[in-house]
Amino acid sequence: MENKELKENKYGIEYTKVGDYYMPNLVLEKEKINLNKYGRARLNFLKENRKAEYTIMFVNGTLNEHLKEIQETAQERIDIIIEQLKSKNNLKEEMKNANQLYWVTMMNNFKNTAEEIVYKELIYV
Numbered sequence: 001m002e003n004k005e006l007k008e009n010k011y012g013i014e015y016t017k018v019g020d021y022y023m024p025n026l027v028l029e030k031e032k033i034n035l036n037k038y039g040r041a042r043l044n045f046l047k048e049n050r051k052a053e054y055t056i057m058f059v060n061g062t063l064n065e066h067l068k069e070i071q072e073t074a075q076e077r078i079d080i081i082i083e084q085l086k087s088k089n090n091l092k093e094e095m096k097n098a099n100q101l102y103w104v105t106m107m108n109n110f111k112n113t114a115e116e117i118v119y120k121e122l123i124y125v
Contacts, residue, residue: 013025013026033064033067033068035067035071036071036075038070038071038074038075038118038122038123039067039068039070039071041119041123042066042067042070042071042122042123043063043067045123045124046063070122070123073122074118074122074123077114077117077118077121077122078111078114078115078118081110081113081114081117081118082107082110082111082114085110085113085114086107086110089106089110091103091106091107091110
């Protein structure tokens, strides 16, 4: 029969007596972050292709920070690339009213191009 007794040391760590041994009650703090598609893509890439790196970051508690940084950087980079492509191709906001279909097509192309670049530069590295 297991004898469960709680004990606390001078460092504030609680222990539970299980049989003849005191086991520490260790709990990892969970930080909640909302991942966008770039954060989720990076997480899946790490889990499937960089298992050691994923495990190290998970154990050290730096995984959430890494994913948050990747998704913020990815979104900023996409915005910059889209603006550069718009200016290079002389696509102005006024064109939205004149030729909506052309404007939407070009913006979708720019976004897809920017995402391809970001996936290669940040996500799948």
